[in-house]
Amino acid sequence: MTPASEPYRDSSGRALTDYPRPSVAVDTAVLTVTEGGIAVVLVESEGDAALPGTFLHESEALADAVLRSLREKAGIEGLAPRQLHVFDRPGRDSRGWVLSVAHRVVVPERMLRLDDAHARVTPLAEALARPLAYDHDEIIRRAAESLRTDYRDSPDPERLMAEPFTLRELQQVHEAVAGARLPRDAFRRAMEPRLRATGELTSGTRGKPARLFRMPKASQR
Amino acid sequence: MTPASEPYRDSSGRALTDYPRPSVAVDTAVLTVTEGGIAVVLVESEGDAALPGTFLHESEALADAVLRSLREKAGIEGLAPRQLHVFDRPGRDSRGWVLSVAHRVVVPERMLRLDDAHARVTPLAEALARPLAYDHDEIIRRAAESLRTDYRDSPDPERLMAEPFTLRELQQVHEAVAGARLPRDAFRRAMEPRLRATGELTSGTRGKPARLFRMPKASQR
DNA sequence: TTCTTTTAGCGCAGAAGCGCGGTAAAGGAG
DNA sequence: CTCCTTTACCGCGCTTCTGCGCTAAAAGAA
Numbered sequence: 001m002t003p004a005s006e007p008y009r010d011s012s013g014r015a016l017t018d019y020p021r022p023s024v025a026v027d028t029a030v031l032t033v034t035e036g037g038i039a040v041v042l043v044e045s046e047g048d049a050a051l052p053g054t055f056l057h058e059s060e061a062l063a064d065a066v067l068r069s070l071r072e073k074a075g076i077e078g079l080a081p082r083q084l085h086v087f088d089r090p091g092r093d094s095r096g097w098v099l100s101v102a103h104r105v106v107v108p109e110r111m112l113r114l115d116d117a118h119a120r121v122t123p124l125a126e127a128l129a130r131p132l133a134y135d136h137d138e139i140i141r142r143a144a145e146s147l148r149t150d151y152r153d154s155p156d157p158e159r160l161m162a163e164p165f166t167l168r169e170l171q172q173v174h175e176a177v178a179g180a181r182l183p184r185d186a187f188r189r190a191m192e193p194r195l196r197a198t199g200e201l202t203s204g205t206r207g208k209p210a211r212l213f214r215m216p217k218a219s220q221r
Numbered sequence: 222m223t224p225a226s227e228p229y230r231d232s233s234g235r236a237l238t239d240y241p242r243p244s245v246a247v248d249t250a251v252l253t254v255t256e257g258g259i260a261v262v263l264v265e266s267e268g269d270a271a272l273p274g275t276f277l278h279e280s281e282a283l284a285d286a287v288l289r290s291l292r293e294k295a296g297i298e299g300l301a302p303r304q305l306h307v308f309d310r311p312g313r314d315s316r317g318w319v320l321s322v323a324h325r326v327v328v329p330e331r332m333l334r335l336d337d338a339h340a341r342v343t344p345l346a347e348a349l350a351r352p353l354a355y356d357h358d359e360i361i362r363r364a365a366e367s368l369r370t371d372y373r374d375s376p377d378p379e380r381l382m383a384e385p386f387t388l389r390e391l392q393q394v395h396e397a398v399a400g401a402r403l404p405r406d407a408f409r410r411a412m413e414p415r416l417r418a419t420g421e422l423t424s425g426t427r428g429k430p431a432r433l434f435r436m437p438k439a440s441q442r
Numbered sequence: 443t444t445c446t447t448t449t450a451g452c453g454c455a456g457a458a459g460c461g462c463g464g465t466a467a468a469g470g471a472g
Numbered sequence: 473c474t475c476c477t478t479t480a481c482c483g484c485g486c487t488t489c490t491g492c493g494c495t496a497a498a499a500g501a502a
Contacts, residue, residue, distance in 0.1 A: 015317070020279040021242040024320065058241040059318055062309045086307055086322055088283045096236070097280055099245065101307055168479080185461060188481085207479030208467040389449080406491060409451080428449030429497040 023096065026065045027053035027136065028081065028103040029143035030074065032112055032121060033160055037176045038144050039109075040127050041074055044118040050133035051140070052119070053100070066103045074119045076112065079105040084142050087135045100134065104143040106158040124179075151177040155191045159215070164198050166210035167191065244317065247286045248274035248357065249302065249324040250364035251295065253333055253342060254381055258397050259365050260330075261348050262295055265339040271354035272361070273340070274321070287324045295340045297333065300326040305363050308356045321355065325364040327379040372398040376412045380436070385419050387431035388412065 009015060029051055030041035042049040054069035056062065066081040084102040092098070112121060122130075124144055128137055150157045151174055160173055171187050196216045201209035230236060250272055251262035263270040275290035277283065287302040305323040313319070333342060343351075345365055349358055371378045372395055381394055392408050417437045422430035 019244065019276065021244050022277065023240065023242050024245070055240060056243065059311045061311060062307060062320075083307060086283060086304060090280045090282060099283075166480090183461070185481095186459080189459080204469090205479085206469050206477080208481080210480060387450090404491070406452095407489080410489085425499090426449085427447075427499050429451080431450060 020097075023098045024056040025053050025093075025098055025100045026056060026062055026069060026103055027051045027100050027134070027139055028066050028070060028105060029084075029140050030070065030076065030112075031104060031106050031143055031147055032109045033106075033173055033176050034109055034121075034123070035172075035176065036123055037179050038124045038147065039121045040124060040140055040143070041112070041114070041119055042122045042127055042130075042132075043073060044120065045133070048131045048133045049122075049127075051136045062101055062103070066105070070105070074114055076105075076107060079107065081105050082146070084139065084146065087138070089135070092134055102135075102139040102142065104146060106147060106160065108160045108162075110162070148177055148179075153190065155194050156215070163214045164200065164212035166202060166212060167195075168210060170195075170213070241318075244319045245277040246274050246314075246319055246321045247277060247283055247290060247324055248272045248321050248355070248360055249287050249291060249326060250305075250361050251291065251297065251333075252325060252327050252364055252368055253330045254327075254394055254397050255330055255342075255344070256393075256397065257344055258400050259345045259368065260342045261345060261361050261364070262333070262335070262340055263343045263348055263351075263353075264294060265341065266354070269352045269354045270343075270348075270357075272357045283322055283324070287326070291326070295335055297326075297328060300328065302326050303367070305360065305367065308359070310356070313355055323356075323360040323363065325367060327368060327381065329381045329383075331383070369398055369400075374411065376415050377436070384435045385421065385433035386435075387423060387433060388416075389431060391416075391434070 027050075032039050032041075041052065043052050052069050052073040054065055054072070056065045057068075060068075062083065063081045067077075067079065070076040070079065081103040082105070084104055087100045087102060090097070092100075109121075114121070124140070127140055132140075147158070155170060156173060161170065167188055170191060171182060171184070174187065175182050192213075194216065195213040198212045198214055200212045202212060203209055248271075253260050253262075262273065264273050273290050273294040275286055275293070277286045278289075281289075283304065284302045288298075288300065291297040291300065302324040303326070305325055308321045308323060311318070313321075330342075335342070345361070348361055353361075368379070376391060377394060382391065388409055391412060392403060392405070395408065396403050413434075415437065416434040419433045419435055421433045423433060424430055
């Protein structure tokens with residue numbers, strides 16, 4: 001990296017900062033899975049509801065800006081943001097030339113401690129039915145679709161479940177994500193080989209006790 | 222949009238441009254498919270080879286910046302850029318704080334007219350074996366992977382082939398993209414229902430004449 | 443002309459996947 | 473204590489998919 005004492009100059013003697021640059025924001029769809037399906041955290045601001053977001057600070061990585069905005073606006077910690085898409089339509093932000101890099105994070109419902117009163121967990125359908133700021137409905141749609149894709153053929157890739165769990169519990173989470181009932185046998189056959197059986201059984205429940213599973217050690221493939 | 226005469230001010234009275242902003246570049250993997258497989262356009266600059274790219278101009282859409290850079294650097298016209306990923310690692314560009322939005326475009330080999338002497342079509346493996354500027358090897362890997370995904374279960378989604386074509390020709394293109402032989406019968410069964418038979422046959426070739434196909438009218442689903 | 447070579451296209455048997463129903467195993471109701 | 477309800481889990485037939493090999497059809501060689 002060029003030291004600050006010798007800034008870069010192009011062939012016309014100008015530094016990069018002599019050219020027009022956009023403001024860059026990050027906006028994040030914080031998803032969780034409730035009994036009723038996918039839900040998303042919305043922040044109630046002056047106008048329409050919005051996703052938590054912030055402007056990128058100097059020399060900050062996008063993922064760090066996402067984590068900072070979640071910490072400040074929703075008291076959420078320790079996540080792995082996934083980049084979705086850059087929204088760049090000229091005029092999308094009335095304040096000026098702003099690019100927004102959309103992200104997705106997924107949090108277990110029990111880990112969501114919204115200490116900020118105007119941040120609320122909103123079911124997906126309800127969130128999309130409301131008027132939302134900027135392109136935030138499109139971001140939510142992409143985030144939900146990417147979550148559904150991830151859950152299509154891998155057991156709980158976002159580690160939403162507390163261990164150990166039964167196959168039925170796993171299926172209920174997958175059905176909440178998919179927003180549809182899943183065929184029981186096909187689900188079992190696809191998932192069981194990718195789990196690690198603990199050898200223990202549930203007790204105190206109605207019906208035949210179920211076997212308990214954990215995620216396999218390293219990559220759950 | 223707020224008129225220019227009344228620029229936006231935040232609660233501390235500052236405009237967006239009073240805060241530090243990154244330079245935003247676009248870098249594009251221009252892919253084509255040759256007999257030998259996927260190939261990518263590399264620009265030979267002073268140092269390592271690089272992908273064609275440019276800085277985003279004021280209020281310009283990312284896709285427009287991609288098209289402008291390809292027109293200027295490689296004489297390529299009329300494409301649909303697809304956004305891949307934003308590269309944001311601090312220090313990735315020695316000239317300063319630069320975000321790069323990686324894109325992919327796909328061009329039929331016969332449409333590539335590189336009027337610029339230092340832009341060259343390079344086979345994928347060769348390109349990845351060379352030292353490349355910035356994160357350009359990662360961009361090429363992502364671009365090739367997305368192309369392979371697209372060709373996995375849809376006939377020639379990038380319309381690389383001249384019509385009409387035979388199933389064998391289609392399979393050869395798909396094998397070049399996949400970098401592997403594909404099973405003949407499974408390929409036929411997957412693709413034929415998604416094509417429109419012209420009713421015509423090849424002639425002047427050795428062996429039994431093949432039926433000729435075109436893409437279906439609207440979406441090739 | 444006749445045989446050989448090349449490639450398209452189809453029939454068929456084996457494999458794999460799917461869902462239905464049956465059985466086992468526990469708690470709760472009466 | 474007995475029966476009923478609930479849920480787990482497995483066997484079995486059915487459908488779908490896969491790949492092999494056969495046949496057809498045309499060009500080129502002899």
